[in-house]
Amino acid sequence: MGRSSKDKRDIYYRLAKEEGWRARSAFKLLQLDEEFNLFKGVSRAVDLCAAPGSWSQVLSRKLRGKDKSEEVKIVAVDLQAMAPLPGVTQIQGDITKISTAQEIIQHFEGQSADLVVCDGAPDVTGLHDVDEYIQAQLLLAALNITTHVLKPGGNFVAKIFRGKDVTLLYSQLKIFFSAVTCAKPRSSRNSSIEAFVVCQNYSPPEGYVPNMSNPLLDHSYDVDFNQLEGPNRIIVPFLACGDLSAFDSDRTYPLQLDSSKEYQYLPPTQPPIRPPYQQACQLRKNNLLAKEDSASGALDDSLSALDLNQSPDTNTVTPGTSD
Amino acid sequence: MACPVESAVMKSTVLVAPVTALEFLGEDFLLTGEGPVLSVYSLQASPKEYASLNVLHNYRIHGIRPSRKHQFGERPFNNLISSESSVLANNKEDIIVFGGKGVRLVSFNTGGRCLKLIGPVLELQDWILDIHWLKKQPHPLLGISLAHNAVLLLDAESGNVLSFYSCVETCLLYSALMIGPNWDSLVLVGGTVFNQLVLWRPTGTKPDGKSQVERRLLGHTGVIFSLCYLQKSGWLASASDDRSVRLWSVGTLGGDAGCGEESPTCLRVLYGHQARVFCVRLASNRVFSAGEDGACLLWEWGGEGKVGHTFRGHRSGGVRALAVSEESIGCKEGWMATGGADGGVRIWRVAEEKKDCEETQTETQLDLGFKGQGCPKVVRLVGEGELNTILVCTDQGEVYLSQGDSWDVIWQGGAEFQSYCVMEITSIQVQNSDCIVWVCAVGNLNGGVQVFLVGQPGVGVLLRAGEGKVHSVLWAKGLFEGSWSWCLLASGSEGLVYRWTIKVTEDESGLHMQEETLLPFLLPPCAKRWLTAAVTLPKRKGLYLCGDRRGSLLLYNDTEENVRRNEGRTDLEKKETENKQSDHGSPLSPISTLYGVHGKQGVTSVCEYQDLCYSTGRDGSVRILTVEESVLKVRRVQRACRGMEWIEKVLFLGSDGPEVREKLLNEGIEKRTIDQGSASIAETRFVMVGFHSVHFIIWDPHRQEKLLSVACGGGHRSWAYKHPIYADTDPRAHTLRQGTLVFIKHGAVMASHSLASTETDVNGLTVKEGLHGRGISCVCHLGSLTKTGQFSELWEVFVTGGEDTTVGVLAISAKSGNVKVLSVLTDHISNVRALAAIRRRETNEKGGDDDTTSVCSLVFSAGGRAQLQCYRLLIRLDEQQGQPVCQVTQIAGHRLDEQWERKRNRHKTVKMDPETRYMSMSVVHNGTECVLLAMGCSDGAVRLFSVTESSSSVDMLWECFYHQRCVLSVATYKLEDSLDRKLLLLFSATTDGCISVWDLTAVLNSKASVSWQGPSAPFFSIPVHQSGVNALTISPRREMRQMEENVISLASGGDDGQLSLMHIKIDQKKQENGGVSLQLLAHWSVPLAHSSPLTGLCLLSPTLLVTTSPDQRLCLWSMNSDGLHPLKVLFSHTADAAGLWAWFGQEGGAWVVVCGQGLQLFQLTERKMDELHETVNRNIKEGERKKVMFPHHVSRTKH
The missing domain is CATH 2.130.10.10 (YVTN repeat-like/Quinoprotein amine dehydrogenase)
Structure with missing residues (x-):
């Protein structure tokens, strides 16, 4: 497999490189906006778990428009630092901290945000129940900080895994928003359980006081378990979004897309930022991993195929899309 | 046949899921957690399962904590322990089982060997990471650590929370561990989402009611999946996403010692795993770690942390659970167990620590x-x-x-x-x-x-x-x-x-x-004209199977008749050989030849075992051969692992090495020639011996793992392998101990081990066999096997295709819960995404259709890299033991880009063609000569292939790129009625939610075998789903057909979670060459049938439909004239469900199998028989759960 094999497998990965997006996930937000008009009238936007910054990039290009409006304020929050983007203020902070919420409000000069987006995905373990739980906690943390910074009537968009307990998340989101939709942009693969919740019109319950110290934990089935194995589970409407004439993320395209333009390999816009396996890979490359002197021998080819070439855009790890 | 309708009862009968928890009870028992099921295995003699119980309902077991372990925690290396384990004979053991938010107390009676539930599942409000026994009497008291860095004290009997503390740092934890003798002096170690280890005490310093972090261990660059602490040495070990294991010196934790040393240090950073490390366990002076690479490493303390041993026993997907018995923790000879993502469990005997390990380990x-x-x-x-x-x-x-x-x-x-x-x-x-x-x-x-x-x-x-x-x-x-x-x-x-x-x-x-x-x-004329391998075929008098340096396999006949025939040959031929003739007489020519089948590097060995012939060669393959009427035929080709291009020979498992085998052969031969009728049809499990670059390798193709690897320098050398001596193992246990390789290297005679040494490494005992380690993408039911006229086990036979690129043949006995892997087919080079099967009559069969003791099918598998394989499978119950055995005959293989693969300079050029994946497959026509297959392809094409069994050929007849989108599913409808009307429709569905219909009737009359001018566009198309259509199924509507009308039901499931049902009337014009038109009579849909993509759909009958989805629900629907109605919903433990198959059983009722991250078999029975049972069940079910409220946890979401 050459370096072009990923271009071949994933059309949006290729397009992202061609259009200068930091990750293919940029298309997901663009297609969500096409359907929901998320950016209309937005002058203050927050991107949670922003790194490597493709959604901030979309916000920067779309909200500020051609005239590079100074009215528009975009805040990107992540634990990691990322390369700067025009018109985007970075906060290196933890979304579970009240100080982070305060810092966001400060940037908006005391005003609340019109839109909060979150494309964060946690470090996955490969065990579906654990991964779904952790993703749900990330989403609830994002929701929690959102309740501190979002103006009533504002919108919230976040990545969600459509797993076994997704209905519990829906019911929790519906407490805070009058319209909750599960949306699947066409750039997100059919085979992946990844989807996005588009929560419109923020309207918290009466008397609700945002509180960072207690995470929103209570997220379980009723005692009668009707939701678990009964017919009346809370399911929010599903909407596929993006133009049907757009590229198909599941289709495998030839390298030569257009007879008029010759295929050229482009390097990724941004390599992954310090992945956890970095040192282990370096040791492996130099044959420095510890091993038994005799029996285990040299590196096993079949193992090297196993997950070592993790996708460079770590922000868009989508379980179930591996080929 | 009885059809379960509204009154149907669904229940899970067999589950294969990742093994996520393991724990030893002394040296005698092993506890395993697989999905919600807790099982106990005895470790004496040959390990076997004693008891199994669904403990956690919809939660997966992540931890098992026997109460006895807790006492060990206090005084870990007391002499009392060993005596205690013998007292275990008739004892009751309380065990806490937890996972997700659920906790349950179970008791195990070691004498009666049964598991008993005590009380309901306690459901907490947060995810549980660790549970620590604090007190057994009078009420079981548990310390529980939660994912949001909090701990609570729970009375497990009443479900009351007695105390609750939370850390000032409320971040998410990936792992946690509680240490200490009592609640007041507990220490919690947490592995945070920020890759840190934090140590704190619930009763520690608390300014605002929250506990402060007292120690912080930094160093990991990934999240921490597993923790272990050993009091004796004061070590803490952590396993991480960064692929390292870190060993920290923390001193004594808990009790009066508080959080241990003021400034803990990192003693070792152990890098040795090829992927993430999921589990770590400590023994005195040793560390065990296991992870995604499927290996468990034993790290010795000496030499800055070196790998003392590598244990490999799981297929791709890695090790998910690890346990070490008390003896092993004390570094005496004891047990170690690994549980895989493949659902397999292996136990290993770990040798006592060598005193002078550094000396003996250096030169092996x-x-x-x-x-x-x-x-x-x-x-x-x-x-x-x-x-x-x-x-x-x-x-x-x-x-x-x-x-x-x-x-x-x-x-x-x-x-x-x-x-x-x-x-x-x-x-x-x-x-x-x-x-x-x-x-x-x-x-x-x-x-x-x-x-x-x-x-x-x-x-x-x-x-x-x-x-x-x-x-x-x-x-x-x-x-x-x-x-x-x-x-x-x-x-x-x-x-x-x-x-x-x-x-x-x-x-x-x-x-x-x-x-x-x-x-x-x-020998046939060629450049390197000499023999490299020969064997006689004892069951066929006078036949010799030989292999030559040219890679040919030759069959010679030495019987008198043939010799005479040979002498009576024409004079011309005789003259030719006359010159060569010596006093040996005129030479014999082969009666059957497979010229050059093993490639130009030659044949390396041939052998015969249980009436099948095996040949190996330097083309990296083993050929399994049959001799039918003096003609040599290849039944199957098996390749070794990638890069192992030089196979020297095969060794059969379950035999005691060649010498002993020969003795047995001597005795057995007369007997075998008599009962020729019951010839063994199954391939015996064998391993491949050969060279992989500079290594001598023994490769087990069934388990897909290396059994031995010796760095001997590679091929072109003489070698001899000393078989290990089996002393106490059951040969049928299919284990192969490591033997010794003797070889020549640089002019010296070398040995991999000391020949005199009797010490052998055990390759682990398989307690439970695993399936595909990664996701199972598709499953296909082939049939059922049972011995006639006897009360015996009913085996359901399946083929499965997985992301691990293999196709598995399985037999499952619902009654005993046995899952047997009969064969693993490794011809695919990428994901196997689709399977199809056609029932075939056995060629030389005594029984007819009602023969229940064998299943013969033609199986097709398709998947990534546009690859299609075809096999003939014969699964039969073994005469003696009644166990299912499988015979595989390879029919054909095909890849779209075969021409590209043959290109010589392909590494220099960029392949511009798309990397096509076959997404789905459907048998279009099952002809006597050839089978037509329709394929939905990721490059946007629909393709039609013909597979001819007799000539082992695959030809593409037609392809059409009409869709220009990924074709996710295909289905066919075929009609041949009494009026000699023929109709063949192909349904294709794509990522835009459209279902299209193609008229392929003309291909039935087409004589073309290579290409066919098919339609360039479908004649009917309808948008049904918002996005991709994952599943499609068709059935004729019986009641309508009586009215001379063709009406079909078309059901589809989409990525949008929608289930849709259409009734379509097919009008076929009377005149010849007349086209077909479709009329949509009715269209119903359930928009949110599932809360995640609908991935599996099967029509059980024209009125009954089963669906599944990654939301882990199995739904049963009735289809009436007024649409779709939900009948039943059942929670499934197969995560990432990708496929489903349903059928009516032989003994009434129906079966459903779901595949994904594992496999689950469900049974559907009518309520009538079980009605009472069911209502009782429901009551129990409600009483089986109890919600545990956190005392001062104020839910802010009240409304």
Whole structure:
């Protein structure tokens, strides 16, 4: 497999490189906006778990428009630092901290945000129940900080895994928003359980006081378990979004897309930022991993195929899309 | 057949899921957690399951905590322990089982060997990471740590929370561990989402009611998946996403010692895993770690942390659970267990720690100190078991025998044998005696072959194999004139193979050797024209299977009739051979030839085992062969692991090495020739022996793992393998202990281990066999097997295709819960995404359709890299044991980009074609000659293939890129009615939610076998779903068909979670060549049938539909004239569900199998029988859960 094999497998990965997006996930937000008009009238936007910054990039290009409006304020929050983007203020902070919420409000000069987006995905373990739980906690943390910074009537968009307990998340989101939709942009693969919740019109319950110290934990089935194995589970409407004439993320395209333009390999816009396996890979490359002197021998080819070439855009790890 | 309708009851009967929890109970029992099911295995003699219980309902077990363990925690290395384990005989053991938000108390009676639930599932409000027993009496008190860095004290009986503390740092934890004798002095270690380890005490300093972090351990660059603490040494170990294991010196934790040392240090950073490390366990002076790479590493403390041993026992997907028994923790000989993502469980015997480990571990390859003239060229092992000695032939034409440390010349060939000789040995039974002698044959450059006894080199004969170079000498054992004797084959010049029978007799004067000349064999003409392998086929008198250097497999017939026929050949032929004729008589030509099948590098070995022939070659493959009416046929080709291109031979598992096997063969042969009718049809489990670059490898193709690896320097060397001695293991346990390799390297004779050493490594005992380690993408039910007229087990037979690129053949017994992997097919190079099967009548079968003891199917598998494979499978119940066995015949394989693969300069150019994946497959036409298959392809095409079984060919007949989108699913509808009307429709569905219909009727009349001018567009198309259509199924509507109308039900499931049902009327114009038109009669849909993509859909009957989805619900729907109605919903433990299959069982009721991250079998029965049971069940179910409220946790979401 050459370096072009990923271009071949994933059309949006290729397009992202061609259009200068930091990750293919940029298309997901663009297609969500096409359907929901998320950016209309937005002058203050927050991107949670922003790194490597493709959604901030979309916000920067779309909200500020051609005239590079100074009215528009975009805040990107992540634990990691990322390369700067025009018109985007970075906060290196933890979304579970009240100080982070305060810092966001400060940037908006005391005003609340019109839109909060979150494309964060946690470090996955490969065990579906654990991964779904952790993703749900990330989403609830994002929701929690959102309740501190979002103006009533504002919108919230976040990545969600459509797993076994997704209905519990829906019911929790519906407490805070009058319209909750599960949306699947066409750039997100059919085979992946990844989807996005588009929560419109923020309207918290009466008397609700945002509180960072207690995470929103209570997220379980009723005692009668009707939701678990009964017919009346809370399911929010599903909407596929993006133009049907757009590229198909599941289709495998030839390298030569257009007879008029010759295929050229482009390097990724941004390599992954310090992945956890970095040192282990370096040791492996130099044959420095510890091993038994005799029996285990040299590196096993079949193992090297196993997950070592993790996708460079770590922000868009989508379980179930591996080929 | 009975059709379960509204009253249907669904229940899970068999589950294979990742093993996520393991724990030992003393040295006698192993507890496993697989999905919600807790099982107990006994470890005595041959491990077996004792009890199994669904404990956690919809939660997966992540931890098992026997109460006894907790006492060990306090005084871990007390002498009392060993005596206590023997007292275990009849004891009750309280066990806490937890996972997700659920906790349950279970008791295990070690005498009665049964598991009992105590109380309901307690459901907490947060995810549980660790549970710590604090008190057993009077109420079980548990310390529980939660994912949001909080701990609580729970009365497990009442479900009351007695105390709750949370850390000031409320971040998410990936792992946690509680240490300490009582609640007031507990220490919690948490692995945070920020890759740190934090230590805190619930009762520690609390300014605002929250506990402060007292210690912080930094260093990991990934999240921490697992923690372990050992009080004795004060070590804390952590396993991480960053692929390292870190060992920290933290001192004593808990009790008066608080959070231990003021400034803990990192003692070791252990990098050795190839992927993420999921589990870590500590023993004194040792660390065990296991992870995604499927390996468990045993780290010795010495040498800055070196890997003392690697245990590999799981297929891709890795190890998910690890347990170490108390004895092993004390570094005595004890158990270690690994549980895989493949659902398999292995136990390993861990040897006692060696005192002087550094000394003995450094040099594992031994130089056997060969001291003789010249260079050793050939090495062989003589003798059996303990008496093994080494025989070496040098380039000086001398043969040496090792005697302890010394090497004695036993034979000198003189001038004729110098500079070149070949050698082969065999053991021969002395005539009329039980005595076995070893015989050595050495061939030279001038046609001379010296045969002599190894024990008495003076006894021997000198034979002549023509005038030229003797390329090879080989021994074959066979029946000659009704008695067993050995045939020596010497390959001379011009393709002549000279043959003799060699007998050893004994009289008063000692041993004598007698030879008798046989007719030579003639090899087919080619450049390297000599024999490399030969075997006689004892069940077929006079037949020899041979392999040559050109890669050809040859069958010779030595019977008298054939010899006569040979002599009576035409004069022309006779003349040709006359020149070559010597006193040996006119040579025999092969009666069947597979020219060059093993490639230009040649055949390396041939053998016969249980009536099947096996050949190996330097093309990296093993061929399994049959001889049908004197014609040699390849039944199956099996490749070794990637890069292992040189296979030397196969070894059969469950046998005790060749010598012992031969003895058994002697006894068994008469018996076997009698009951020829019940010939064994299954391939015996075998392992491949060969070279992988510079390594000598033993590869188990069934388990897909290396059993032995020795860095010998690679191929082109002489080697001998000493079989391990089986002392106590059951040969049927299919385990192979590591033996010893003797080989020649740089002019020295080397051994991989000391030959005298009796120590062998056990390759783990399989407690439970695993399936595909990664996701199972598709499943197909082939049929059911049961012994007729007997009350016996019913086996359901399946094929599965997985992301691990293999196709598995499984048999599942619902009654016993047994899951048997019958065969693993490894021909695919990428994901296997689709399967299809056609029932075939067995060719030479006694029984008819009602034969329930065998299933014969033609199976097609398709997937990534546009690859299609076809097999004929015959699954039958073994006559003796009633166990299912499987025979695989490879029919054909095809790849779209085969031409590209053949291109020579392909590494230099960029392949512009798309990397097409086959997404789904449907059998379009099941003809007598060929089968037509429709394929939905990721490059936007719909393709039609014809597979011809007789010629083993696959041809693409038609392709159409109409869709320009990924085609996710295809289905066909075929009608041939009494009026001789024919109709063939293909339904294709794509990522835009459209379903299109193609008229392929014309292909039924088409004679074309290579290409066919099919339609360029579908004639009907309808948008049904918002996005991709994952599943499609069609059934004719019976009640409508009586009215001379063609009405079908078309059900589809989409990525949008929608289930849709259409009734479509098909109008076929009366006139010839008339087109077809469709009329949509009705269309119903359930928009949110599932809360995640609908991935599995199957019509059980025209009125009953089953669906599944990654939301882990299995739904049953009824289809009436007024649409779809939900009947039942059941929670499934198969995560990432990707496929489903449903069928009616033989004993009434129906079955559903769901595949994904594992496999689950469900049974559907009618309520009537179970009604009472069901209502009782429901009541229990409600009483089986209890919600645990956190005392001061204020839900802010009240409304």
